[in-house]
Amino acid sequence: MRYALLYWDFVKIQFRVAQEYRAAFLARSFAKAVANGASVCITYLTIYSFGHVLSWSAFEVMLLFSMNTIAYALAGFFMFHPFTKLQQRVNDGTFDEMLTKPLNPFFYLCSRDFSTGYFANLAVGIAALVVSFIQLDIKLSALKILWLVVVLIGTGMIHSGFFMLTNIPTFWLIKIDAIGRLRSTFESFIRYPISIYDTWIAVMLTYIFPFAFVNFFPAQYFLQKSDFMIFPPMLTFMTPVVGVVLMLMGYALFQLGIRNYKSSGS
Amino acid sequence: MPIIEAKNLCKDFQVHVRTRGMLNSIKAIFHREYTIKHAVEDVSFSIEAGELVGYVGPNGAGKSTTIKMLSGILYPSSGEVLVRGIVPQEKRRENAMHIGVVFGQRSQLYWDLPLSEALYLYRKMYRVEPGRFADNVRRFVELLDMQEFIDRPIRQLSLGQKMRAELVVALLHDPVILYLDEPTIGLDIVAKQRIRSFIKEINAERKTTVVLTTHDMDDIEQVCTRLILINHGKLLYDGSLPLFHERFAGDAVINLTFNGEWRGFELQGVTDIKQTGYGKTSIHFDKKNILAADIMRVVMQTHNITDFQVNEPGLEDILSNIYQGKTIK
Numbered sequence: 313m314r315y316a317l318l319y320w321d322f323v324k325i326q327f328r329v330a331q332e333y334r335a336a337f338l339a340r341s342f343a344k345a346v347a348n349g350a351s352v353c354i355t356y357l358t359i360y361s362f363g364h365v366l367s368w369s370a371f372e373v374m375l376l377f378s379m380n381t382i383a384y385a386l387a388g389f390f391m392f393h394p395f396t397k398l399q400q401r402v403n404d405g406t407f408d409e410m411l412t413k414p415l416n417p418f419f420y421l422c423s424r425d426f427s428t429g430y431f432a433n434l435a436v437g438i439a440a441l442v443v444s445f446i447q448l449d450i451k452l453s454a455l456k457i458l459w460l461v462v463v464l465i466g467t468g469m470i471h472s473g474f475f476m477l478t479n480i481p482t483f484w485l486i487k488i489d490a491i492g493r494l495r496s497t498f499e500s501f502i503r504y505p506i507s508i509y510d511t512w513i514a515v516m517l518t519y520i521f522p523f524a525f526v527n528f529f530p531a532q533y534f535l536q537k538s539d540f541m542i543f544p545p546m547l548t549f550m551t552p553v554v555g556v557v558l559m560l561m562g563y564a565l566f567q568l569g570i571r572n573y574k575s576s577g578s
Numbered sequence: 579m580p581i582i583e584a585k586n587l588c589k590d591f592q593v594h595v596r597t598r599g600m601l602n603s604i605k606a607i608f609h610r611e612y613t614i615k616h617a618v619e620d621v622s623f624s625i626e627a628g629e630l631v632g633y634v635g636p637n638g639a640g641k642s643t644t645i646k647m648l649s650g651i652l653y654p655s656s657g658e659v660l661v662r663g664i665v666p667q668e669k670r671r672e673n674a675m676h677i678g679v680v681f682g683q684r685s686q687l688y689w690d691l692p693l694s695e696a697l698y699l700y701r702k703m704y705r706v707e708p709g710r711f712a713d714n715v716r717r718f719v720e721l722l723d724m725q726e727f728i729d730r731p732i733r734q735l736s737l738g739q740k741m742r743a744e745l746v747v748a749l750l751h752d753p754v755i756l757y758l759d760e761p762t763i764g765l766d767i768v769a770k771q772r773i774r775s776f777i778k779e780i781n782a783e784r785k786t787t788v789v790l791t792t793h794d795m796d797d798i799e800q801v802c803t804r805l806i807l808i809n810h811g812k813l814l815y816d817g818s819l820p821l822f823h824e825r826f827a828g829d830a831v832i833n834l835t836f837n838g839e840w841r842g843f844e845l846q847g848v849t850d851i852k853q854t855g856y857g858k859t860s861i862h863f864d865k866k867n868i869l870a871a872d873i874m875r876v877v878m879q880t881h882n883i884t885d886f887q888v889n890e891p892g893l894e895d896i897l898s899n900i901y902q903g904k905t906i907k
Contacts, residue, residue, distance in 0.1 A: 314702075321699055329690045409686045411651045414674040414704060571653055574591065575646055 315419055322423040330428040337428065344432035352377060352440050355503060367539055368505045375444035375535070379467060379527040380502055381437030385430040386468030387475055393425035395479040396492075402482050405576035418566055450534060460534065466552035467526045473558025474499075474521075480562065483569030498523055507539050514541055525554040579663070580624035581755065581787050582648060587657035589618040589643050589811075617643045619811040620657070625804075627754065628785040630778075632802035634792065636901045640811040641791040642681075642759055648789065649679055649757050661755065675704065678748030682760035685740060686747065687732045693743045694728045697750060704751035711750070718746045721776050738769035745773065749780060756780075758790040762797055774800050795893040809901065819893075826896045829862040832870055834877065835885040843876055865890070 330337040355377050359370035368376075398421070401407040410417040445452065452460065478495040482488045498521045506514045506528045517524040530551040532538065538545060595611040597603060618640040625631055635641050646652040647659055650666030650673050659666060666673040679686075688696045701711045719725055722742045727735055732743065741761060748756060758777070762770045778801055780786050792798060798805060798819070805822050807815040815822060829849050836857055847868030852860050863873060870888045877883065891899075 318699075318702055321702065325688065325691060325699075332690065404684075406684055406686075408646070408651050408679075408681060408684060411670060412649055412674055412677070412679045412686075414671045416671070573652070575642075575651055 315415075318415070319419075319423045319426075323426045326426045326428050340429055341432040344429070345436055348381060348433055348436040352381075352436060365504060365508055367537065369448075371444045371447040372531075372535055372537075373504060374440055375448070375531055376505060376527040377503060378437050378440035378444060379464070379531060380499075381433055382441065382464055383467030383471045383526050384499075385433035385437055386464065387471030388430035388433060389427055390422060390468075391472040391475045392430075393427045394422045395475045397425055398479050399482040399488055402573065403486065403576065407573060408575055411570070411573075417570060418563060445534075448535070452534075456534070463530045463551050466555035467530070469555025469559050470522065470526050470551070473555065473562050474523075476559065476562030477565060480565045480569050483572045495521075502527055505539065507541050511542060514543075518543060518547070522554050522558070525551045581627040581662060582623075582625040582789070583658075583660040584624070584644070584648065585622050585658045585660075587618055587621045587644065587647060587659065588616065588655045589640070589647060589652060590655045591615045591617055616811050618647070618654075618808075621808065621811070621813045622657075623806055623813070623816050625787060625789065627787050628781065629804055630781055630788045630790070630802045631804045631806060632790050632792065632798035633806050633808070634795075634798060634897065635808040637793075639808050641808065644808070645757050645759050645789065645791060649677060650674070675751065676754050678751070678753035678756045680741075680744045680748045680756075680758050680761050682741070682758075682763040685732075685744065687740065687743055689733045690731055692729045692731050693724070693746065696732070696747070700747055700750050706751050710752070714750055714752070715746070718749065721779060722746065722772065738765050738772075741765060741769070741773060742776075745776065749786075752784065753786065755787045755789070758788065758792075760792055761790065762792060762794055770794065770796070777801055795897065799893055807897070807900070814900065823893070823896070826900060827865070827891050828896070828899060830865050830870065830888060830890045832861045832863070832873060833887045833889065834859045834861065834881075834883055837882040837884060841880050843880065845873060845876060848873065 352374065356370055356374050359365055359368070359373045364370065365373060398407070401410075410421050413420050474495050478491045479488065481491060498517065501509065501513065501517055502523045506517050506524050509517075514524070517528075525547070529540075529543075529547045530549075532540070532545075533548045540547070591614070592612045593615045594606075595613055597606050597611075621640075621644060633641055633644065643652065647654050648661065648666065650661075650670050653667050661673060662676060664673060666677075687693070688699070691699075697711075697715060700706075701708075706714070719728060722745065724739075724742055724746070727739050732740065735743065745761070756777075761777075762773055765773070774797060777788060777790070781788055788801070790797065790802065802819065805815065805817065805819055806813065807822075815826070833854075836859070838857075840853060840859055842851070845863075845868060847866075848861060848863045850862035852862075854860050861873060861877075863870070874883075874886065
């Protein structure tokens with residue numbers, strides 16, 4: 313409870329800062345909205361002009377896209393800055409501060425760097441999601457809506473987990489940009505249903521870099537599809553579990569990283 | 579019981595061996611050679627509550643590394659730290675409630691907030707009672723003369739103002755220990771003095787234990803009662819300031835100006851006599867063996883002295899000799 317209140321205080325600060333730099337905030341939001349909106353359109357148009365990809369119609373692919381956009385935005389609010397800025401904090405020694413406060417260092421790191429920069433992503437994602445559901449004429453019961461919320465939180469956790477796991481190695485390595493690029497490469501695979509790829513790629517996206525749980529598997533429950541390739545159909549329900557596991561792994565790695573933190577001479 | 583105890587503290591860092599030449603660089607990608615750098619080597623000391631300790635040494639001596647082990651940021655490679663009887667790395671949160679840290683080269687202020695607002699955040703973070711909070715803020719603001727800039731965003735403050743803000747943040751929760759790593763770096767004389775007298779005031783008022791690293795020997799002389807000296811990671815001296823002077827101070831010097839010829843003289847305890855110019859001589863002597871007054875009495879019998887000064891080596895001179903490896907006995 314104390315942590316929740318403190319977190320909220322830090323969030324309020326970030327909003328105040330956004331207010332102070334209003335022009336920058338608006339320009340960035342606008343740019344992101346345009347970029348994300350364009351991606352949605354391109355994805356939609358590509359599929360539309362082909363009619364469909366395998367058994368996936370254009371709006372079904374748009375649903376996949378929207379789920380990933382929302383997931384990325386959720387992770388972006390809470391986890392993007394804490395972990396993308398970690399490399400710099402560790403290299404210049406400002407990470408010291410995280411270790412001298414009467415708070416869990418992980419919590420303090422996350423609360424200091426809440427980002428206000430993902431409203432545009434979230435808005436585009438939700439709009440695309442709603443449009444897809446309407447166009448596909450999918451009726452959602454209250455229970456299904458609740459499950460959708462749980463799934464979306466889970467997808468946010470998956471992206472969060474990846475932000476963590478790809479950035480925490482900075483405690484051991486000085487430069488980690490390549491690992492981050494690896495992450496975004498794998499992420500770009502899930503713009504389309506993974507059944508279009510070779511089986512080994514699908515296996516990798518399921519069991520090694522489980523991005524398939526961000527949209528491909530959970531979406532099939534709502535779309536009532538069964539395009540599960542060689543995988544067990546119950547994976548459609550596993551998104552929250554995968555999210556929690558990835559974040560726990562990230563947290564464990566973070567704890568190890570602290571032990572290896574070298575600070576910097578002054 | 580001592581409030582801070584360091585026992586055989588060591589910290590090693592792995593350093594890559596850099597190689598020259600294309601072939602060696604390629605080799606290094608697959609197989610790297612390391613050497614171990616001993617940043618801190620077998621350092622032991624214990625500090626009692628309320629002490630004002632100056633922790634000095636040249637750049638790279640291991641000062642910051644030690645402070646970071648004491649404050650729980652770095653894990654020692656071997657040896658042990660106990661602060662208030664607990665291991666700071668293991669009970670980080672409990673430890674943090676009782677220490678305040680200021681790292682002069684590294685701000686921990688919230689850049690976009692004015693101090694007045696940041697303090698509320700710190701109040702919650704450290705769970706400081708509202709009454710105590712108000713008292714502390716009032717007292718610190720008065721002592722450090724901060725009224726004028728307390729509502730301005732931190733990023734607009736001068737270096738000296740920022741450092742004062744850092745001190746307030748570090749002391750808000752009444753820590754029993756204050757670690758200051760180069761708190762006066764880059765400040766002007768007035769700002770330095772303000773910070774020195776503030777530290778002394780807080781120590782007198784609240785019995786706060788202070789561990790301070792600095793390169794400014796006036797910080798040490800004006801604030802500290804005890805000196806710990808390290809070089810190359812090893813402890814060279816730990817004790818009071820007067821005792822340090824006594825042990826390490828080299829010769830004192832009398833600079834004379836006189837009319838006429840230099841005739842010379844000999845006395846027990848005079849170690850060197852140098853003609854430094856026409857009508858000018860400097861006499862080096864060991865204070866333990868002879869008084870300046872005795873030398874002057876002898877010299878004035880045979881010379882027509884017009885002016886003289888007695889210079890004693892300051893802390894800075896002594897330390898610079900030690901850093902260069904000159905006078906270690």
